Amino acid sequence: ITGWPHDITVIDIGAGEEVMRITASNWVTPAWSPDGRWIATASGDGTAEIWDARTGEMWLTLFGHSSLLLAIDWAPDSERIATGSGDGTAKVWQLSDAGPQELLTLASRDVSGVGGLAFSPDGTMLLTGDFRDNAIKVWDVGIAGDAEWTNLPAQVRAEGALAYAGDGSSVIASSGDGSVTVWDATNYAETLVTHQHDGPVISIDISPDGRWVASGGEDGVVRVWDRYTGQVRFTHRAAATEASRVEAVAWSSDGVLAIARDGDPVVVVDSEGDQVDSLDVEAGLVAGALAWSPSGDRLAVSLVTGDSERWDITRHQIQVWDWQTGEIADSLMETTSSSLAFDPSGERIATVDVTLTSAQVWDLASDTVNELDRGSGALQDIAWSPDGALIATAGADGAIRLWAAETGVQRLALHGHRSSVDKVRFSPDGSTLASVAPDGTLRIWALDLDDLIDLAWSKLSREFTDADCQALLGVAECPDP
Numbered sequence: 001i002t003g004w005p006h007d008i009t010v011i012d013i014g015a016g017e018e019v020m021r022i023t024a025s026n027w028v029t030p031a032w033s034p035d036g037r038w039i040a041t042a043s044g045d046g047t048a049e050i051w052d053a054r055t056g057e058m059w060l061t062l063f064g065h066s067s068l069l070l071a072i073d074w075a076p077d078s079e080r081i082a083t084g085s086g087d088g089t090a091k092v093w094q095l096s097d098a099g100p101q102e103l104l105t106l107a108s109r110d111v112s113g114v115g116g117l118a119f120s121p122d123g124t125m126l127l128t129g130d131f132r133d134n135a136i137k138v139w140d141v142g143i144a145g146d147a148e149w150t151n152l153p154a155q156v157r158a159e160g161a162l163a164y165a166g167d168g169s170s171v172i173a174s175s176g177d178g179s180v181t182v183w184d185a186t187n188y189a190e191t192l193v194t195h196q197h198d199g200p201v202i203s204i205d206i207s208p209d210g211r212w213v214a215s216g217g218e219d220g221v222v223r224v225w226d227r228y229t230g231q232v233r234f235t236h237r238a239a240a241t242e243a244s245r246v247e248a249v250a251w252s253s254d255g256v257l258a259i260a261r262d263g264d265p266v267v268v269v270d271s272e273g274d275q276v277d278s279l280d281v282e283a284g285l286v287a288g289a290l291a292w293s294p295s296g297d298r299l300a301v302s303l304v305t306g307d308s309e310r311w312d313i314t315r316h317q318i319q320v321w322d323w324q325t326g327e328i329a330d331s332l333m334e335t336t337s338s339s340l341a342f343d344p345s346g347e348r349i350a351t352v353d354v355t356l357t358s359a360q361v362w363d364l365a366s367d368t369v370n371e372l373d374r375g376s377g378a379l380q381d382i383a384w385s386p387d388g389a390l391i392a393t394a395g396a397d398g399a400i401r402l403w404a405a406e407t408g409v410q411r412l413a414l415h416g417h418r419s420s421v422d423k424v425r426f427s428p429d430g431s432t433l434a435s436v437a438p439d440g441t442l443r444i445w446a447l448d449l450d451d452l453i454d455l456a457w458s459k460l461s462r463e464f465t466d467a468d469c470q471a472l473l474g475v476a477e478c479p480d481p
Contacts, residue, residue, distance in 0.1 A: 008039065010053070020056045029069070035078040038095075042069035048083050050095060062093055062100045070115050075123040082126055082141075084114030090128045092141050106139050160436040161204040161215065162423035170227060171425075171434050172213060173442045174201035180215055181442075182227050185427065188444065194230035196223045203248045207255060212271070214257055216246025222259050224273065234273030238264055247288040252323075253296035260290050266301055279321060288338050289318075293346040297323050300349055302337045318351065320364070330364050339381045343405070344388045350405075352379045352393065359393050361405060372408045381423045386430045394421035400435050400445070414445055 008022040008030050028041035028049075038059065039051045048062040048069060067086035074081055080103070084090045092104040106128065116129035124142035161174040170191065174180045178199055182192040199218035206213055207224075212233060216222040222236040236259060238244045244261040251257055256276060259267045266279040279301060289302035299321045318337055320330040337351040349362045359372040359382055378396040385392070390411065391403045400414040400421055417437040424435045431448040469478040 008041065022051055022056045029072060031072045031074060033074045033078040034076055037078065040072055040074065040081055042072035042083060044068045046085065048072060060095060060100050064091055064102055070113050071117045073118050075119045076121060077123055082117050082119065084117045084128060086113035088113055090114045090117055092126065104141055160422040160438060161201050162425050162434055162436045163204040163206050164425050164427050164434065165206050165210045166208060166428060167210050168428040172204055173436045174204060192230055196225060197221060202246055205249050205251050207251045208253050214249040214251060216249050218245055220244050220246060220261065222246055222249055236269060236273055248290040250290040250292055252292040253294065258290050258299055289340045291340045291342050293342045294344055295346055298329060299323055300340055302340060332362050341382055341384045343384050344386060350382050350384055350391050352382045370408055372403045380421060383424045383426055385426045386428060392424045392426065392433055394424045394435060396420040400424055416443055417441060
């Protein structure tokens with residue numbers, strides 16, 4: 001834990017006690033070596049310092065950069081370290097008792113500096129991110145290194161979209177440059193990258209047969225395209241000349257597509273793009289959320305009714321439409337939901353309330369509402385696990401939280417994104433959770449206990465004790481690795 005101005009505090013998490021405090025020469029960013037022996041600090045004076053994590057004594061000081069250090073990362077072997085600086089370079093250092101040795105200097109084209117870096121798991125590649133070069137570079141830092149290996153376009157900061165294929169074979173995420181990437185959900189290799197839109201993609205959904213992807217965004221266009229080839233099946237535009245932002249798209253289990261645009265009626269089209277219905281209630285303005293019930297017989301729509309420009313909570317509601325009769329089956333009043341989802345039974349709806357920074361669970365049969373615990377800040381998205389036991393929320397604080405659907409008690413918080421989280425989605429079997437952030441980062445989280453145990457064993461620098469397993473896994477004795 002870093003403090004102001006130059007302190008590093010080491011805390012025993014189990015005991016909740018401070019172990020030691022290290023005072024550096026300038027403001028610092030710390031990084032712990034993979035083997036747990038050393039703490040490295042990237043400093044505002046352009047140096048890096050290596051500290052003994054057991055005694056707090058300084059071991060080495062690295063000189064060489066002409067500007068402040070912005071990033072630092074350890075190689076997996078804990079014998080090399082990389083530093084990124086405002087001078088536009090990244091350096092790779094060999095550490096030993098004989099002193100630090102500068103192995104490589106990697107020059108960026110961007111004079112504003114290297115703002116982020118990370119070693120590959122095998123330590124042979126180094127990823128660097130520039131502040132203004134709009135690029136991510138991968139460098140070969142192996143024995144025959146000192147060469148830029150590849151150059152990847154950086155993601156434009158913008159709202160993202162996310163969806164799983166119904167069979168769980170693919171996960172699809174968008175970025176701010178209008179592109180959409182299809183990933184193989186077994187090995188997370190890219191299978192398709194396609195540019196379907198001029199601007200950020202706001203919403204994505206996949207047809208029940210798993211083939212057709214519907215995407216819509218800032219350009220007001222909805223395109224339905226083949227997730228294997230990227231070929232467009234049809235394009236849908238608003239009736240008005242001026243494009244209206246596409247707030248949401250949602251496929252029903254029967255294969256019809258609902259489309260919500262800002263200021264326009266909700267439109268429902270068939271698999272060929274022909275309009276089969278529209279929902280226009282008292283000049284209602286869509287607030288950005290759509291969800292079909294699992295059986296496909298009802299459509300929940302978040303609306304702001306009336307034509308007044310003055311904000312009024314009483315004008316915000318969610319209407320649940322009976323798809324067979326075209327009548328309103330339920331109305332959830334005075335909620336400013338920006339995201340909503342049916343549970344697997346179709347009898348409950350989970351919503352995110354923008355004004356209350358909380359989430360609610362609405363029971364349509366009993367006409368009751370339960371609120372999830374508050375206090376975590378603004379929420380961006382919500383999703384229901386396939387078995388209905390858990391609800392996931394995406395937070396503006398960068399955290400994903402899992403809640404017990406019946407009690408509303410928080411079960412787990414997942415931290416990893418450096419910015420707010422836009423979307424969360426459970427895999428169809430519930431074993432993983434996907435999340436996407438405005439910086440284009442897609443993360444896949446393991447939720448299955450066996451998968452978590454395997455991950456834990458693969459990352460341990462020491463063996464679990466039975467006390468660790470009791471605290472972390474809820475079991476009396478550690479399972480075999």
